[in-house]
Amino acid sequence: VTISGSVSTTGASCPSNGSATINTNIPGGSGQNYTLISGPAGVPLNTPQASNIFNALLPGIYTVRVSCAGNQQNFSFSIADNYPRITDINFSVTNNSCTNSLQGGTVVVSSVSGGRAPFQYSLVQNSDPNYADNLSNYGASATLTGSANSTYQLRVKDACNQYFTR
Numbered sequence: 388v389t390i391s392g393s394v395s396t397t398g399a400s401c402p403s404n405g406s407a408t409i410n411t412n413i414p415g416g417s418g419q420n421y422t423l424i425s426g427p428a429g430v431p432l433n434t435p436q437a438s439n440i441f442n443a444l445l446p447g448i449y450t451v452r453v454s455c456a457g458n459q460q461n462f463s464f465s466i467a468d469n470y471p472r473i474t475d476i477n478f479s480v481t482n483n484s485c486t487n488s489l490q491g492g493t494v495v496v497s498s499v500s501g502g503r504a505p506f507q508y509s510l511v512q513n514s515d516p517n518y519a520d521n522l523s524n525y526g527a528s529a530t531l532t533g534s535a536n537s538t539y540q541l542r543v544k545d546a547c548n549q550y551f552t553r
Contacts, residue, residue, distance in 0.1 A: 388413070388455065388456060388458055389458065389460075390411055390412065390413060390453050390455060390458055390459070390460035391411065391412050391460070392409060392410045392411035392412055392453070392460075392462065393410050393462075394407055394408070394409055394410070394451075394462050394463075394464040395407070395408045395410065396408075396464055396465070396466055396467070397466075398446070398466060398467030398468065398469040399444065399445065399446045399466055399467065399468055399469055399470055400469045400470060400503070400547075401470055401503065401546070401547030401548075401549075402445065402446075402470055402547060402549065403443055403444065403445050404442075404443060404444075404547075405443075405444035405445065405446060405466035405467070406440065406441060406442045406443075406444060406466075407440070407441045407444060407449065407451070407464055407466065408439055408440050408441075409421055409439040409440075409441075409451055409453060409462055410439070411439070411453055411460075413453070413455050417455055417456075418455060418456065419437075419439075419453055419454065419455035420435035420436065420437065420453070420454045420455070421435065421436050421437070421438065421439050421441075421451055421452075421453055422434065422435045422436070422451065422452045422454065423441060423449060423450075423451055424450050424451065424452045424461070425448075425449060425450040426444075426445070426447060426448070426449040426450075427445045427446070427447035427448075427449075429445070430444070430445060430447075430449075435454070439453075444466045445466065446465075446466050446467060446468035446470075447465065447466060448463065448464075448465045449463065449464055449465070449466065450462065450463045451464075470503070470547065470549075471501040471502065471503070472501050472502070472549065473499060473500065473501040473502035473543060473545060473549065473550070473551035474500045474501045474551070475499075475500040475501070475551075475553075476496060476498075476499055476500075476541060476543050476551060476553045477496070477497045477498045477499075477500075478494055478495060478496045478497060478541060478553070479494070479495050479497065480492055480493070480494050481493045481495075482536075490534065490535050490536045491532065491533040491534045491535050491536060491537075492532070492533055493530060493531070493532050493533075494510055494530070494531045494532075494533070494539070494541055495529060495530050495531075496508055496529040496530075496531075496541070496543065497529075499543050499545075499551075501551075502543070502545035502546075502547070502549065502551070503545045503546040503547050504545070504546060505527070505545075505546055506529075506543050506544065506545055506546075507525035507526060507527060507543070507544045507545075508525065508526060508527075508528065508529055508531055508541070508542070508543055508544075509523035509524055509525045509526070509531070509541075509542045509543075509544070510531035510532070510533055510539050510540070510541055510542075511523055511524075511539065511540045511542065512533065512535065512537050512538070512539055513538070513539070513540050514538040514540075515540075516540060516552045517552075518540065520542075520544075520550060523542050523544075523550075525542075525544055540552050540553070541553045
């Protein structure tokens, strides 16, 4: 039996949510295996599965080997990168006056360039732009308050759990 078929794909709208379906001339339940034999770095390879559907795929080029009754056929396909990375945050800062012992200020985010809505916002008193994300306390409000005069990092996280720091 010569294996033939086609591949239908859905591009990645978040960094790792692409998918592919391998459609072949072999009827379901015939004992075929589908094995991802090549793909982008970090993708687990060489684990046969009975399902012809592959999910949670990173953007890139892949090859799947379909095996059935000693016959094999490779199918190559690509997953498009449809994720618009966050590239900038537009915001304004209003400092509290130093009278009456008021410190800190307010940050208002007016827009986010790129990413996938809805967005979450965090303001962390920290001067390291690479601080661990678990230090962030995200909320839906684009208006944030810093309670002390200090250096802060403004971080925006999108629906794909990707963040950008300013």
